Amino acid sequence: METVLIHVGIKGMRLTVKQSVCKTLYWSSTLHISSKIQIMKRVSFDFDSTLDRVQVQDYARSLVNKGYEVWIITSRHPEDTDPKYKVNGAWVPIDNSDLFEVSDRVGIKREHIVFTSHELKSEKINELGIPFIFHLDDDWVEINHINRETKTKGVSCFGTSGWKNKCKKACLQEG
Numbered sequence: 001m002e003t004v005l006i007h008v009g010i011k012g013m014r015l016t017v018k019q020s021v022c023k024t025l026y027w028s029s030t031l032h033i034s035s036k037i038q039i040m041k042r043v044s045f046d047f048d049s050t051l052d053r054v055q056v057q058d059y060a061r062s063l064v065n066k067g068y069e070v071w072i073i074t075s076r077h078p079e080d081t082d083p084k085y086k087v088n089g090a091w092v093p094i095d096n097s098d099l100f101e102v103s104d105r106v107g108i109k110r111e112h113i114v115f116t117s118h119e120l121k122s123e124k125i126n127e128l129g130i131p132f133i134f135h136l137d138d139d140w141v142e143i144n145h146i147n148r149e150t151k152t153k154g155v156s157c158f159g160t161s162g163w164k165n166k167c168k169k170a171c172l173q174e175g
Contacts, residue, residue, distance in 0.1 A: 041067065041068045041069065041133060041171070041174065042068070042069045042070075042071065042130060042131065042132045042133065043060075043063060043068055043069075043070055043071070043132055043133050043134050043135070043136075043167070043171070044070070044071040044072065044073045044125075044132045044134070044135040044136070044152070045060055045070065045071070045072055045073070045135070045136045045137075046072075046073065046074060046075075046121075046135070046136065046137040046138060046139065046142070047072050047074040047076065047099050047102070048074065048075075048076070048138075049138040049157075049158070050136055050137055050138050050157050051072060051102060051106075051136075052098070052099075052102060053157075056136065056157060057102060057105070057106050059164055059167070060106045060108070061105075061106045061107060064106060064107040064108070065107075068171075069112065070106070070107070070108050070112065071108070071112040071113070071114065071130075071132070072099065072103060072108055072112065072113045072114065073114045073116065073121050073124060073125070073135060074099065074113070074114070074115055074116065075116050075117075075118050075119075075121070075139075075142075076094070076096060076099070076115050076116075076117075077094050077115060077117045077118075078094070078096070078115040078117070079093070079094050079095065079096050080094075081094060081117070096115075099113070100113075114128070120142065120145050121135065121137070121142050121145070121146060122142070122145040122146045122148070122149040122150050123149075125146065125150045125152055126149065126150055131151055131152070132152040133152070133153065133170050133171055133174045134152060134153040134154070134155050134166075134167050134170040134171070135152050135153070135154050135155070136155050136156075136157050136163060136167060137154060137155070137156065137157065138156065138157055138158035139158075140156065140158075142154070143155070143156050153166075153170045155167055155170070
């Protein structure tokens with residue numbers, strides 16, 4: 001049996017797990033009440049030039065099907081916010097319908113979509129306090145900040161065909 005150290009907080013009868021691991025945990029209180037808690041394995045993907053590619057969508061869907069909690073962390077602005085942007089000289093509202101269409105098709109929950117509004121993703125990952133096994137992105141600046149400033153492994157999908165193996169390796173190391 002493998003022992004896994006996690007930080008747990010108890011509020012009333014609710015058990016809160018602060019760290020993600022790739023195992024199922026059985027917990028018993030001193031009242032001899034036993035609960036099975038599934039601890040989620042979390043990964044994240046950039047959207048533009050990453051999860052908008054069919055090959056990456058297929059991989060993300062396979063992770064969802066294996067029980068991973070898949071997130072999107074994008075530099076985009078959320079809808080209904082300024083600034084709007086120009087297309088052919090005309091101001092147009094922000095439209096994330098393409099992102100939502102892909103997330104729905106892949107099986108990513110809407111509450112697992114994070115819009116950073118062009119702030120560094122490493123800052124948002126740290127602010128969320130959610131450990132991710134890896135974050136797949138096409139932006140080297142974002143990847144370098146994630147690798148330096150978080151515990152998440154930043155993986156590049158740009159200009160390399162080995163991104164999937166790097167993601168698989170990161171998942172195996174966590175498991």
